Amino acid sequence: MALIPRSLRLATLVMPSVLRAGVPRACRVSCLHTLAVREPSTCDRSLLQQVRRQCLRRHSQKQTRAGVSERVMEICKLYNPSGHVETKGSIRNYSVKEPLTLDMIQQRVLLVLKLYDKINPEKLTVESHFMQDLGLDSLDHVEVIMAMEDEFGFEIPDGDAEKLLRPADIIRYVADKEDIYD
Amino acid sequence: MYLSGVIMSKLPASTMSLKQFMLRTEAIKLYRNILRQLQHLPDKSQRKEIREWARADFETHRHHEDEEVIKVLIMQGKKQLEELEKTIRRAKS
Numbered sequence: 001m002a003l004i005p006r007s008l009r010l011a012t013l014v015m016p017s018v019l020r021a022g023v024p025r026a027c028r029v030s031c032l033h034t035l036a037v038r039e040p041s042t043c044d045r046s047l048l049q050q051v052r053r054q055c056l057r058r059h060s061q062k063q064t065r066a067g068v069s070e071r072v073m074e075i076c077k078l079y080n081p082s083g084h085v086e087t088k089g090s091i092r093n094y095s096v097k098e099p100l101t102l103d104m105i106q107q108r109v110l111l112v113l114k115l116y117d118k119i120n121p122e123k124l125t126v127e128s129h130f131m132q133d134l135g136l137d138s139l140d141h142v143e144v145i146m147a148m149e150d151e152f153g154f155e156i157p158d159g160d161a162e163k164l165l166r167p168a169d170i171i172r173y174v175a176d177k178e179d180i181y182d
Numbered sequence: 183m184y185l186s187g188v189i190m191s192k193l194p195a196s197t198m199s200l201k202q203f204m205l206r207t208e209a210i211k212l213y214r215n216i217l218r219q220l221q222h223l224p225d226k227s228q229r230k231e232i233r234e235w236a237r238a239d240f241e242t243h244r245h246h247e248d249e250e251v252i253k254v255l256i257m258q259g260k261k262q263l264e265e266l267e268k269t270i271r272r273a274k275s
Binding site for chain 2: 138139142143145146150158161162
C-alpha cells in the first residue's frame with residue numbers, strides 16, 4: 001500500500017480503473033483531481049473530463065455489475081489493513097429496529113438470564129448481584145455480557161462491561177445506549 | 183509508617199495486589215476475545231464445543247497463585263487465540 005503514492009490513492013477514489021492504468025496516466029488524472037478539489041474555480045474542468053474520458057475509452061470496459069463490484073472490492077482491500085473483506089456476511093437490518101421501552105428491555109434481559117443454565121431462575125430478580133447473590137464467577141459474567149451484546153445487537157466495551165454487575169445495571173446501560181428515557 | 187499500617191489493616195483480607203488484579207483482568211480479557219472470535223465462526227455446534235473447551239482450560243488453571251506461571255499461561259492463551267483467528271478466517275474464505 002505504501003508503494004502506491006498518495007496521489008494515486010486519491011485518484012483511485014475518483015476512478016478505480018486508474019489502478020490498472022499504471023503510473024503516468026494516473027498522475028495526470030490525480031494532479032488534475034487534486035487541483036480540482038483544492039481550487040475548483042481555477043481548474044480547467046474540461047481538461048479533467050477529457051483525460052477521464054480517455055482513460056475510460058482506452059480500457060473500453062462496460063460497466064457491468066460484476067465489474068463494478070470487482071473494482072469496489074479492490075479498493076476496499078487496499079484500504080482495509082487486515083486484508084479480509086466479505087461481500088456476503090449475515091445481514092442485520094439496523095435501519096429498522098423494534099420499538100424499545102424500559103419494560104421491554106427488562107423483560108428481554110431477564111429472559112436471557114433465565115435461559116442461561118448457570119443461573120437459578122427462582123433466585124433471579126432485577127436487583128440480584130451476579131457474583132454475590134447468583135453465585136456466578138467472572139468468566140460466567142463475561143458470557144452473560146456477550147449474551148446481552150447478542151440480544152441487543154451492539155458491542156459493550158470491556159471497561160463498561162466490568163461495571164455491569166446486576167440486571168438493573170444492564171437495563172440502565174442498554175436504555176442509555178438506546179436513548180430511552182421513559 | 184505506623185499510620186499506613188493502620189490504614190492497610192482496614193482493607194478486607196481478600197484484596198488483591200495491583201499486579202494480581204492486572205493479571206486477572208488480562209485473563210478475563212483473553213476469555214472475552216476468544217468468545218468474540220467465536221462469533222465469526224459459521225458453525226454453531228463447533229462454537230459451543232470450542233467455548234466449552236476454552237472454559238475447561240481456564241478452569242483447570244484457576245488455582246495458580248504464582249505470577250510467572252499465570253503470565254506464561256496467558257501468553258499461551260494469546261497464541262492459541264491467534265491460531266483460532268487464522269483458522270476461522272480460513273474456514274470462512
